[in-house]
Amino acid sequence: MSQELEGKVALVTGGSRGLGRAIALGFAQAGADLVIASRKLPACEGVAKEIEALGRKVLARACHVGRLEELEPLLDATYERFGRLDILVNNAGINPAALPLTEATSELFDKLYAVNVKGPLFLASGAARRMAGGGGGVIINVITQGVFKPGPNLGIYCSSKAALLNLTNVMAQEWGPLGVRVNALAPGPFMTDMMRNAEQIPGFVEQIRNSNVMKRIAEPSEIVGSALFLASEASGFMTGQTVVVDGGILP
């Protein structure tokens, strides 16, 4: 896969840290130029420096994906800088509170669905329209293995990602004729800030480790191979599918 993405331009939301940063660096190593977007510009600029050091071109851009009015300007900035977009990774996602359904609020629901569903849907729609005019492209929607095995306290988070999976299937059907492939990437447990935030819950990390065949929590770099596969021509006949990277979650 060394130069598999040579000449391609990839936009990674939530590219400033965690899985998004790992995917962005992996794509740069594979030859792509990058757009790094998240809410905090300085953090995006930090990753941009790492990408430049790899010899690739990069645009760092602040964007809150839950604010729909910020999505088209992000795409405009991408086309102004690079004139094209080949790969969109809808990676930005949040799970700010682990609560049973009876304690969840309407505000929490709206916040989660804005960032995890609405933003990715409308960013993908805008990207697909533009990709169609440029000969096609690839969209990767980052969901979670929890879509297939939702657990207590994660109901709203898992259901938001289930909605994105459902939309992934429709995107694949509607945009296939436009030359746009759309697949989902479903991580299991990875050691990022999202996981670290839950570390203080007694027994949580131990429970997560024991939830999979590999008995561990993965490093962010371990998502890169699957993301590269979905972004490249290696998966050229795949659309509407889900790649699960979860260490073998036990039943």
Ligand SMILES: NC(=O)c1ccc[n+]([C@@H]2O[C@H](COP(=O)([O-])OP(=O)(O)OC[C@H]3O[C@@H](n4cnc5c(N)ncnc54)[C@H](OP(=O)(O)O)[C@@H]3O)[C@@H](O)[C@H]2O)c1
């Ligand atoms: N880590 C896991 O074990 C795991 C498991 C399953 C699925 N996932 C999914 O994988 C994706 C990445 O997760 P992660 O673990 O890498 O998370 P993370 O470490 O918390 O990083 C989240 C990234 O998204 C950005 N972000 C957060 N809210 C945003 C918003 N409203 N608009 C734009 N960017 C935003 C953050 O940057 P700013 O703070 O600068 O905005 C950051 O770059 C998420 O969709 C998550 O649901 C993760």
